[in-house]
Amino acid sequence: MRFLSEVVMVKNVARTLIMIVVLLAFPLSAVAAGHTLLMDPAHGGEEAGVNLSRTVHEKDVALAVATDVKHKLSRADDITVRLTRSDDRNVSLAARKKILQESDVDIVISVHVNAGFGQKAEGYEVYYRAHTPPSTQKDDSGEIVRDMEQTRRFNNSVFLAQLVQKNMGRVFPRKGRGLREAPVYLFGSLKAPAILLEVGFSTHLDERKKLRDPKIQQAIADALTDSVMEYFQAGGAS
Numbered sequence: 001m002r003f004l005s006e007v008v009m010v011k012n013v014a015r016t017l018i019m020i021v022v023l024l025a026f027p028l029s030a031v032a033a034g035h036t037l038l039m040d041p042a043h044g045g046e047e048a049g050v051n052l053s054r055t056v057h058e059k060d061v062a063l064a065v066a067t068d069v070k071h072k073l074s075r076a077d078d079i080t081v082r083l084t085r086s087d088d089r090n091v092s093l094a095a096r097k098k099i100l101q102e103s104d105v106d107i108v109i110s111v112h113v114n115a116g117f118g119q120k121a122e123g124y125e126v127y128y129r130a131h132t133p134p135s136t137q138k139d140d141s142g143e144i145v146r147d148m149e150q151t152r153r154f155n156n157s158v159f160l161a162q163l164v165q166k167n168m169g170r171v172f173p174r175k176g177r178g179l180r181e182a183p184v185y186l187f188g189s190l191k192a193p194a195i196l197l198e199v200g201f202s203t204h205l206d207e208r209k210k211l212r213d214p215k216i217q218q219a220i221a222d223a224l225t226d227s228v229m230e231y232f233q234a235g236g237a238s
């Protein structure tokens with residue numbers, strides 16, 4: 001009896017120790033690692049994008065929004081924000097894609113300004129990366145894991161897009177043009193969930209004026225900041 005209870009006790013001590021180690025390791029690694037967001041302000045330099053006036057272009061609005069998101073999130077100590085560009089320079093699509101692929105980030109947000117479809121089109125659009133159809137060859141377990149990772153990435157992209165869609169509604173009530181799935185070139189073979197936000201139309205007279213307003217740009221940055229916080233608080237879509 002005595003021997004048995006000692007064995008049980010040793011086992012319990014071992015189990016408790018393992019539990020303590022697990023409990024300590026997990027939250028610590030989560031806090032220490034934190035979250036990383038990559039903001040991608042579109043265009044830059046001689047690549048001005050669409051124009052909102054003779055002097056203000058898409059590149060300026062995108063940079064203002066992206067840098068403001070970085071500034072606002074600097075107050076959250078567990079979120080690090082990186083930018084594909086932090087000033088008015090042209091970063092080629094290929095170079096941008098390389099930055100995206102090489103940075104070990106949790107989510108990616110590209111910011112653009114829309115144009116076209118006549119002068120009546122208005123409102124913001126949120127694109128999430130397209131879902132790659134699952135592979136048909138299911139005989140190797142690596143393939144199954146890759147499919148699962150892809151599905152998770154897709155679900156997280158949709159989840160982030162939904163949050164942005166909701167929060168952008170505060171800036172432009174009833175102006176959301178919905179979520180759209182798109183095979184965004186920039187997001188190809190990217191490991192992280194990613195969305196592209198078209199903040200509004202430069203070709204729409206009223207919107208064109210609003211998008212030039214620094215207060216509106218800050219409100220868009222607020223909507224993105226809140227979306228990112230909500231995303232990480234929920235632990236992604238999982």
Ligand SMILES: [Zn+2]
Binds near residue numbers: 113
């Ligand atoms: Zn653009």
